[in-house]
Amino acid sequence: MTQRELSSATGLASSRISEYENGRRDPTVNTLLKLLAATGHTITMADMADSNFPNPYVNNVRLMDVLDFVDALPPRRP
Helix, strand or coil, X not given: CCHHHHHHHHCCCHHHHHHHHCCCXXXXXXXXXXXXXXXXXXXXXXXHHCCCXXXXXXXXXXXXXXXXXXXXXXXXXX
């Protein structure tokens, strides 16, 4: 998914998405959930409790690191 596509799907500016990707800005929780939903991902509190979850408050974890972690989670059944 391109920045332009993600921008269109979330209503966020492409420049803001670039800032998230490059670690120059951190998304709010609501924005992170919006980005995850737009990319077809979900995350639960149990996922975040996983010791491997990239903590956004440690070592400037980038949005892409969080998305990579979520992408590696097993599929959920509705």
